[in-house]
Amino acid sequence: MGGTAVITGATSGLGYEFAKLLGQDGYRLVLVARNEERLKEIQAEHPEWEMLLLPKDLSRPHAAREVFEELEKRGWAADVLINNAGFGLVGDFDELGADRQVEMVQLNIGALTELTRLVLPGMKVRRRGRILQVASMAAFVPGPRMAVYCASKAYVLSLSEALAEELAGTGVTVTALCPGPTKTGFGAAAGAEGTKMFGGRVMTAERVARLGIAVMHRGRRVLITGATNRLGRVAALLVPRRLAAKFAKSLTARV
16 A cells, blocks of 8 residues: 555554554554654654654644644655544533643544644545544433533544545545444543443454554445444434433443
8 A cells, every 4th residue: 555644642542553554554654642752662663664753732722733734844645644632531521620621622623623624635636535533432422421522522423424425526535433432541541441331342442443444445434333332323313312311421430
């Protein structure tokens, strides 16, 4: 294959798995993450990959534009964009820190929107490009005690599906990846470990990433990983949203 792949949140979890898969496929990697030390470790672990390390905090306004400007400086065009960076928090909306929740909106929504908007025109001119947006099963239901996170992922899903239709016939595709709970650092960072959300079977990050990359290359618009999650999506469509919200809230309870 080959080309240039931009991956945000690239130092762990799904982001690192995406990087490994695309690096093995011969892509030049542009790895974006806050943790500069970990980025350098990845570079040392994989000297066979061509990569550009961009230590950026995408929760900072216009950091996404800085990533795009770095590409332009080098004359590199993004053939693949994976918007993976994001985080969640468990807790009542009025008790979680206001600043932290605004940062979540900026990272999960703002940076994703800006970076997508910046790379799209070039992809359309070249008539090729793949964009993978990491959404979540949380996109399908209102999520009490994870209200901002679930709302942000609903935005990602809606934006992705709308863009996929806008881009039909252009050679550019947009895929929304909607995994359920996954073995990454997300649960610990969100304060969700030990809740019912992570009490059942949990897919590995490697498995989710492989599925995501495969459907991205095929240009599929939405992927819900796992049969149980697909059944959950059907259930969410059938029950009143108030009941769906109650169920979602129950998943944040400690076990």
